[in-house]
Amino acid sequence: MAQKPDTETLKALNGNITNEFRANAGKVGGRFEGNELLLLTTKGAKSGEPRVAPLVVFRVDGKLLIVAGYGGADVNPAWVHNLRANPRAHVEIPTGSFDVVARELGPSEREAVIPRINAAKPAFAYANYQSKTTRTIPIFELDEDES
Numbered sequence: 001m002a003q004k005p006d007t008e009t010l011k012a013l014n015g016n017i018t019n020e021f022r023a024n025a026g027k028v029g030g031r032f033e034g035n036e037l038l039l040l041t042t043k044g045a046k047s048g049e050p051r052v053a054p055l056v057v058f059r060v061d062g063k064l065l066i067v068a069g070y071g072g073a074d075v076n077p078a079w080v081h082n083l084r085a086n087p088r089a090h091v092e093i094p095t096g097s098f099d100v101v102a103r104e105l106g107p108s109e110r111e112a113v114i115p116r117i118n119a120a121k122p123a124f125a126y127a128n129y130q131s132k133t134t135r136t137i138p139i140f141e142l143d144e145d146e147s
Contacts, residue, residue, distance in 0.1 A: 017054040026094025032056065035121060039092040040066065040142075042082035053079045056124045057093070060116050064091070064100075064142040067117060069124065072132025080138055091142060099145035110139050 018039055020028045028037060038057045041050050058065040070077040083089060087102040105113065117139075118125040130137050 014052070014054055018052050021054060021092070028054075031123075035124065036093075038064070038066070040079060041090040041092075042079050043086045043088075044078075045082045045085035051078065051082060053077065055079075056121060058113075058117050058120055060113050060120075065105075065113065065117070066140050066142065067124070067126055067129070068138040068140070069126065069129035070137075072129040074133050074135060076135070076138060080140075083140060088145060089142070100142040101145050102140045102142055105139045105141060110136075113139065 017028055017032065017037075021037060021039060026037060027033075032054075035056050036059070037054050040053045040055055042053070043049070044051050055066045058067065068076050068080045083102045084104070089100050089102055091098060091100050114126045118127050122128075126137060126139075
């Protein structure tokens, strides 16, 4: 089982990735090089403060999907708790930004997209993370907020 990542190290890493993303029109190096990322800004469930998380995005059948892999840790990343408390969020992609409403996929929907996610980006495959933990890794669909 993978342990929960160190919070301070993760904050620093996410801050660096966020800055690189914004400075380079969405392109970042290192582990994420060549992958499409988005910046997800949620409202902190407890604090109410904005929280930014750089995430690999999967496009399946025209839908934007994000996976709460968290390196296979035994807990969900904070953004999952935030989206469950308030599904309205903001997304930045290389071509712009927009508000979204997140919807957690149910079991049958999740099972249907997992093979496509695994095939799309093997380095970030759902299977890699799920094999390290007993928790069910959530997948969220991000729909543009029309309200």
